[in-house]
Amino acid sequence: MLVQQLIEAEVAPAIYKLGITDTEINIDSIEENANASLSLAQQARRNINIFTQNLDSELYDNADFVMALSQLALRDNRTIIRILVHDSMQAIKKEHRLLNLARSMQGSVFIRNPSRLYQHIRSSYMVADSLGYIYRNRPHRHNYDATVNFMSPRRAATLDENFMEVWEQSTVDRDIKRLYI
Numbered sequence: 001m002l003v004q005q006l007i008e009a010e011v012a013p014a015i016y017k018l019g020i021t022d023t024e025i026n027i028d029s030i031e032e033n034a035n036a037s038l039s040l041a042q043q044a045r046r047n048i049n050i051f052t053q054n055l056d057s058e059l060y061d062n063a064d065f066v067m068a069l070s071q072l073a074l075r076d077n078r079t080i081i082r083i084l085v086h087d088s089m090q091a092i093k094k095e096h097r098l099l100n101l102a103r104s105m106q107g108s109v110f111i112r113n114p115s116r117l118y119q120h121i122r123s124s125y126m127v128a129d130s131l132g133y134i135y136r137n138r139p140h141r142h143n144y145d146a147t148v149n150f151m152s153p154r155r156a157a158t159l160d161e162n163f164m165e166v167w168e169q170s171t172v173d174r175d176i177k178r179l180y181i
Contacts, residue, residue: 019129020151027146027147033144041068041069041128047081048127049084049126052124053124060097069098073105082112083098088175112172114166115170118170
């Protein structure tokens with residue numbers, strides 16, 4: 001359902017608008033997750049925070065998503081795109097596009113690992129401009145159940161607060177750092 005609505009949104013863009021559309025949407029497929037993530041990224045104007053287990057290649061390793069983040073970072077030098085990833089090894093092996101973006105935009109795109117204190121967190125989410133979000137409670141290869149809302153500042157703020165708590169205790173990903181050298 002969301003896939004079709006997001007396709008229709010390209011023709012009639014008023015369907016889901018970041019900062020305007022306050023509707024909680026339940027989705028459950030790779031395609032819906034990828035389209036919702038892309039739509040949030042394309043509409044973001046200030047920042048994006050992503051908390052992921054392994055950089056979710058099926059969602060974030062595509063040219064359109066990386067282009068949306070790149071355009072966001074280029075739009076304003078105060079833009080910050082933060083990514084927390086538990087395990088980046090698979091992404092490094094596959095030469096994930098987000099790694100190349102972080103390497104080329106080191107002043108705007110940052111990738112870190114959560115400290116051991118937060119290794120128990122298994123959810124995955126993305127927050128755009130502290131307004132909209134996509135949230136997966138139990139992400140894994142065959143579970144794409146997620147909640148999306150393009151205008152939920154209270155829930156987005158809670159996710160951002162949780163994200164920043166982890167971010168403040170996080171470390172630079174050593175394996176990714178080796179790629180930069």
